[in-house]
Amino acid sequence: MSGKAARGWLAFAVLVFGACAQADESPRPSPEAVLDARYRLVLDLVRHTATYSPPVASRAFAYLGVTGYEATASGRPDMLTLAGQLHDLKNLPKREPGAVYDEALTLDAALSAATRRFFDNTGPTGQRAMKAMDAKFSPGVEAGLPAGVVARSEAYGRALASAVSDWADGDGRNEIANMGFPLEYKLKDGPEHWRPTSAVALQQTPLLPDWGETRTFAMPMGASCDLPPPRPYSVAKDSAFYAEAREVDDVVTHLTPERKEIARFWSDDPMLSTTPPGHWIQIAMQVSDKLGLPVDKRVDLLARLGVATADAFIGCWQTKFEYDSVRPITFIRANFDATFTPLLITPPFPEYPSGHSTQSAAAAAVLTQVFGENFAYDDSSHVRDGLPARHFASFAAAAEEAAVSRLYGGIHFRWAIEQGLVQGRCVGRYANALKTRP
Amino acid sequence: MLGLTAAAAAHAADDPAPPHFTDATAASGIAASYDGEWQYMVGGGVAAFDCAHDGRASVLIAGGESAAKFFRNVSPAGGPPKFEHQTSGLELKSVIGAYPIDIDGDGEVDLVVLRVGEIDLMRGLGNCRFENANAAWGFVSQDAWWTSFSATFEKGERWPTLAFGSYVDRTNDQPWGTCTQNLLYRPARDKGEPQRRFAAPLPLAPSYCPLSMLFTDWNRSGTPSLRVSNDREYYEGGQEQMWRIPPGEPPRLYTEAEGWKYLRIWGMGIASYDLSGSGYPDYFLTSMADQHLQRVDRPQGGAPAGPAFADVAYKHGVTAHRPYAGGDLRPSTGWHAQFEDVTNSGLVDLFIAKGNVAEMKDFAAKDPNNLLMQRADGSFVEMGDKAGIVSFEQARGAALADFSLSGAVDILVVNRNAPARLWINDTPGRGHWLGLQASEDGPNRNAIGGWIEVKVGDRVQRRELTVGGGHASGQLTWVHFGLGPALEAEARVIWPDGSADAWRPLAADGYYWLRRGQAPAPWRPRAE
Numbered sequence: 001m002s003g004k005a006a007r008g009w010l011a012f013a014v015l016v017f018g019a020c021a022q023a024d025e026s027p028r029p030s031p032e033a034v035l036d037a038r039y040r041l042v043l044d045l046v047r048h049t050a051t052y053s054p055p056v057a058s059r060a061f062a063y064l065g066v067t068g069y070e071a072t073a074s075g076r077p078d079m080l081t082l083a084g085q086l087h088d089l090k091n092l093p094k095r096e097p098g099a100v101y102d103e104a105l106t107l108d109a110a111l112s113a114a115t116r117r118f119f120d121n122t123g124p125t126g127q128r129a130m131k132a133m134d135a136k137f138s139p140g141v142e143a144g145l146p147a148g149v150v151a152r153s154e155a156y157g158r159a160l161a162s163a164v165s166d167w168a169d170g171d172g173r174n175e176i177a178n179m180g181f182p183l184e185y186k187l188k189d190g191p192e193h194w195r196p197t198s199a200v201a202l203q204q205t206p207l208l209p210d211w212g213e214t215r216t217f218a219m220p221m222g223a224s225c226d227l228p229p230p231r232p233y234s235v236a237k238d239s240a241f242y243a244e245a246r247e248v249d250d251v252v253t254h255l256t257p258e259r260k261e262i263a264r265f266w267s268d269d270p271m272l273s274t275t276p277p278g279h280w281i282q283i284a285m286q287v288s289d290k291l292g293l294p295v296d297k298r299v300d301l302l303a304r305l306g307v308a309t310a311d312a313f314i315g316c317w318q319t320k321f322e323y324d325s326v327r328p329i330t331f332i333r334a335n336f337d338a339t340f341t342p343l344l345i346t347p348p349f350p351e352y353p354s355g356h357s358t359q360s361a362a363a364a365a366v367l368t369q370v371f372g373e374n375f376a377y378d379d380s381s382h383v384r385d386g387l388p389a390r391h392f393a394s395f396a397a398a399a400e401e402a403a404v405s406r407l408y409g410g411i412h413f414r415w416a417i418e419q420g421l422v423q424g425r426c427v428g429r430y431a432n433a434l435k436t437r438p
Numbered sequence: 439m440l441g442l443t444a445a446a447a448a449h450a451a452d453d454p455a456p457p458h459f460t461d462a463t464a465a466s467g468i469a470a471s472y473d474g475e476w477q478y479m480v481g482g483g484v485a486a487f488d489c490a491h492d493g494r495a496s497v498l499i500a501g502g503e504s505a506a507k508f509f510r511n512v513s514p515a516g517g518p519p520k521f522e523h524q525t526s527g528l529e530l531k532s533v534i535g536a537y538p539i540d541i542d543g544d545g546e547v548d549l550v551v552l553r554v555g556e557i558d559l560m561r562g563l564g565n566c567r568f569e570n571a572n573a574a575w576g577f578v579s580q581d582a583w584w585t586s587f588s589a590t591f592e593k594g595e596r597w598p599t600l601a602f603g604s605y606v607d608r609t610n611d612q613p614w615g616t617c618t619q620n621l622l623y624r625p626a627r628d629k630g631e632p633q634r635r636f637a638a639p640l641p642l643a644p645s646y647c648p649l650s651m652l653f654t655d656w657n658r659s660g661t662p663s664l665r666v667s668n669d670r671e672y673y674e675g676g677q678e679q680m681w682r683i684p685p686g687e688p689p690r691l692y693t694e695a696e697g698w699k700y701l702r703i704w705g706m707g708i709a710s711y712d713l714s715g716s717g718y719p720d721y722f723l724t725s726m727a728d729q730h731l732q733r734v735d736r737p738q739g740g741a742p743a744g745p746a747f748a749d750v751a752y753k754h755g756v757t758a759h760r761p762y763a764g765g766d767l768r769p770s771t772g773w774h775a776q777f778e779d780v781t782n783s784g785l786v787d788l789f790i791a792k793g794n795v796a797e798m799k800d801f802a803a804k805d806p807n808n809l810l811m812q813r814a815d816g817s818f819v820e821m822g823d824k825a826g827i828v829s830f831e832q833a834r835g836a837a838l839a840d841f842s843l844s845g846a847v848d849i850l851v852v853n854r855n856a857p858a859r860l861w862i863n864d865t866p867g868r869g870h871w872l873g874l875q876a877s878e879d880g881p882n883r884n885a886i887g888g889w890i891e892v893k894v895g896d897r898v899q900r901r902e903l904t905v906g907g908g909h910a911s912g913q914l915t916w917v918h919f920g921l922g923p924a925l926e927a928e929a930r931v932i933w934p935d936g937s938a939d940a941w942r943p944l945a946a947d948g949y950y951w952l953r954r955g956q957a958p959a960p961w962r963p964r965a966e
Binding site for chain 2: 041044047048049050051120121123124125128129132133136176177178179183199200201202271272384385386387
C-alpha cells in the first residue's frame with residue numbers, strides 16, 4: 001500500500017477506533033469518531049462533485065450540520081432543537097420516550113442518509129466511497145448492540161435525515177443545472193458591470209445568479225446584511241475606483257513569496273479543494289480534535305458554522321447581483337495594463353463583495369464565540385495538497401488573511417474585501433444567536 | 439442571450455461541405471464491447487496497425503472485464519470494410535488500451551497493452567500473431583491501473599524509451615489523492631554498451647493520475663518532451679505536466695520559472711497537430727465540460743521562449759462543452775481526440791469521442807461524439823449530426839483511419855458496455871489525398887519523432903510521427919493528408935535525427951512509402 005493509500009481504511013480504522021482498542025474486544029467508534037469519519041467523507045465528496053461550487057457546498061454543510069446536531073440534541077435534555085429557529089424547520093421526528101438509543105449509531109445513520117441525499121449526484125468514485133463506508137464502517141458502529149437498539153437508532157437517524165431532506169426540498173436548490181451556469185443570461189450594459197473573464201465556454205454566464213434569493217437559514221432574508229454600493233466606477237485617474245484598480249495591479253506585479261503563499265492557501269478552488277466553507281469546516285474539525293471536544297459541542301459548532309457560511313453566501317450573492325460589478329482583470333486590461341494576469345483564476349461571477357471575505361468573517365464569528373477572541377491555532381487544511389500549515393493568532397485574523405488573499409490573488413478590489421468582512425460579521429451574528437442550550 | 443447565434447450565422451456561408459458516414463458495424467464483422475464497472479470507467483482503447491504487411495489496418499479492441507478482441511482487416515481495397523475476428527495471442531483480459539510500435543525493430547509491429555494489473559509488451563511474430571515479450575525484453579511490469587502510454591527513441595539509442603502513466607490505488611475505497619507512480623523505461627546499458635532490452639524503470643514523480651501522455655517535440659528542439667494530461671478528479675496538489683527528458687539525463691519537469699503555466703483539468707486525451715502552420719504542434723486536451731486547445735506562445739512569431747501555452751479553444755470554436763444533438767444540455771465529457779481530414783479538403787478536422795463517465799448526473803447522459811469541421815479561417819463547426827455519426831453510447835477510445843483503403847478516413851469508436859461502432863466514410867465529392875508512411879532501416883523503423891510534410895502550392899501540412907496520446911488508443915498505419923482539388927503535391931520527411939529529405943513530387947490519390955534519401959515508393963493493394 002502506498003503512503004497516500006495509508007489514508008484509506010486502515011488508517012481510518014486506527015483513527016476511528018483509537019489506540020485504546022483491545023485486541024480481544026470489538027471496539028465501537030464513539031459519536032465523536034462517527035462525526036469525524038462522516039465529515040471527512042463529506043469533505044472529499046464536496047471536492048469531487050462537479051456541482052459543488054462554494055455556495056452549493058455551504059448549503060450542504062448547513063443541512064448536514066443541522067442533521068448531525070438534531071441527531072445528538074434529540075437525545076439530550078441539555079440541548080435545544082433548532083426547529084422553530086431556522087426558517088421553515090419544524091416537525092422533526094421525536095424519539096420514543098423511555099426507549100434506548102445508541103448515540104453513535106443514531107448519528108451514523110442520520111449522517112449516512114444525509115450524505116447520500118446531498119451527494120446523490122456525485123460520480124462513480126464518490127458513490128463507491130459512500131457504499132464502502134456504509135458497508136465497512138457502519139457495521140462496526142452497531143457491533144455488539146442489542147438488535148432492538150440497532151433498529152430503533154438506525155430508524156430514528158434515517159427518519160431525522162428524511163425530515164431534514166424534506167426541509168431542504170423547500171429551498172428550491174436541489175437541482176444545480178449546467179454546473180450552476182445558466183444557459184441564457186443577459187449581461188447588463190455598461191463597463192461597470194460584470195463581463196465573462198475567461199475563455200471557458202461554460203463560464204460565459206455567471207455562476208448561480210439567483211442564489212441570493214435562496215431561503216436563508218438563520219438570517220431573516222438575503223438582504224438582511226446588505227452593503228453600501230461599490231466604489232463608483234470611473235476611468236478618471238484620480239478616482240477611488242481607479243486607485244483601487246491600480247492597487248490590484250501593483251500588488252500582483254510585486255507579489256512577495258509570502259503573499260503568493262497566502263493567496264494560494266486561501267484559493268480554495270472548487271473541484272480542487274473542499275471550497276471556502278469546507279476550509280472553515282476543516283479548521284473547526286482540527287480545533288475540535290485538538291481540544292478533544294465532546295460530541296455535543298462539535299455538532300453545535302458544525303451546525304452553526306454550516307448555517308453561518310450558507311447564509312453568508314446567500315447574502316453575498318444577493319449583493320453581488322444587486323450591483324453586478326466588474327472584475328479587476330476586465331477593468332485593468334481595458335484601461336492601463338493589457339497584460340495583467342492575476343495569480344488566481346478570476347471566479348466567474350460579479351466582484352462586489354468578496355465571497356471568501358463574507359463567509360470567512362461569518363465563520364470566524366462563530367468560531368470566536370465558541371473558542372474565544374484570541375484563540376491561536378494552526379491550520380493544516382491543505383497539507384495534502386502540498387501547502388504547509390499556517391499559524392493564526394485568532395479566527396478573526398484568519399478571516400482577515402482570507403479576505404486580503406483575494407487582493408494578492410488579483411481577483412478583488414480592496415473595498416469588496418473590507419465590505420465582505422463587514423457583511424460576514426453581520427451574518428455571523430444570526431448564527432451565533434441560535435439557542436442550543438436551555 | 440449571448441451573441442453566439444449571430445456569430446454562427448455569419449460563419450454559415452463559410453462552412454465546409456459536410457462529410458457523410460454510414461454505420462457499417464454490422465456488416466464489417468466487428469463485434470466488441472468494452473465491459474466493466476468502476477475499474478473500467480476509463481480506458482476502452484483501440485489499436486490500429488498493419489500486422490499482415492498488406493497495407494490494411496487491423497484492430498485490437500480493449501475488452502475491460504471481457505477479453506480483448508483482435509479483428510483482422512480483410513477489406514477489399516476501396517470496398518466495404520471487412521474484418522475477421524481471429525485468434526492472435528492478444529486475447530488478454532483487463533485490457534484498458536493498446537498502442538502499436540515496433541519495439542525491436544524487426545519490421546513486425548509489436549503492441550504495448552495497458553491493463554488493470556500488468557503491462558504486456560506483445561511481440562509481433564508475423565501474420566498477426568503475438569506473444570508476451572516482457573521477460574525477453576527485460577521489462578518488469580509493476581501492478582497498477584495502467585491508463586496511459588507514450589514512446590520515443592532517444593538520440594543514440596537502439597531501443598525505445600517507454601513512458602507509462604497509472605491511475606489511482608484501486609484497492610482504496612476513497613482513492614482520491616492516491617495517484618500511483620508513473621514510470622519511464624529506458625534502454626538498458628551494460629558497461630556503457632546499449633542493450634536490446636529495458637533497464638529498471640525510473641519514477642516520473644510526482645504522478646498525478648494521467649489518462650494520456652505524449653512524447654512530442656513541442657519546440658522543435660530535436661528532443662521530444664513528455665506531455666502528461668492528468669485527471670484532476672484524483673490528484674492532490676497536481677496539475678498538467680511536461681517532462682524534459684534529455685538523453686542520458688534524468689527526467690525533470692518543466693517549471694513555472696521556465697514558462698510552464700499551471701493548468702488543472704480532467705485530462706483524458708491528447709491530440710496534436712500544427713493547425714496554425716507555424717511549424718509547432720498545437721495540443722488538444724479532452725476534459726469534462728470545456729475541452730482545451732493549447733498553442734505555444736511565440737514572442738513576435740518566432741521560436742517559443744519557453745513551454746508557455748495559451749488556450750485557444752474558445753477562439754477556434756472547439757470547446758465542445760455541451761452536446762449538440764439529443765436534447766441533453768448538461769456538460770459534455772471528452773475522451774479520445776484525433777485530428778484528421780475527413781473530406782480531404784486540405785484542412786484537418788477534429789473528432790472527439792464523448793460519453794458520460796458512468797451515470798454522472800451532472801453531465802450529459804446523451805453525449806454524442808463530435809466531428810468538428812475546419813473552416814478556411816481556422817475556426818471549426820460541428821457537423822457530427824450532418825455526418826450521420828450521432829450516437830449516445832459512452833464512447834471512450836477511437837481510431838480514425840483509412841480502414842477500407844478508399845482514400846478516406848473512417849471512424850471506429852469503442853464504447854463502454856455497448857458495441858463498438860464503425861462508420862465508413864462515404865462523403866460525396868471528397869478532395870484528393872495521399873496516404874504516406876515513413877520508414878528506414880535501423881531500430882526506429884517507423885521514424886517515430888520525425889515529421890511528414892506535404893506541400894500544395896506554398897501551403898504545408900505537417901504531422902509529427904508519434905506513439906502515444908489519444909485515450910488509450912494508438913495507430914501505426916497510413917498517415918492521411920487531404921489535398922483538396924490538387925492533383926499533385928510534394929512531400930518530405932524530416933527524420934528523427936533532424937535531417938530533412940528533399941521535397942518530392944507525388945501524384946494525388948495514392949499510397950507511398952517514404953524512405954530516407956529515396957524517391958517515394960508507390961504502394962498499391964494486392965489484387966484480392
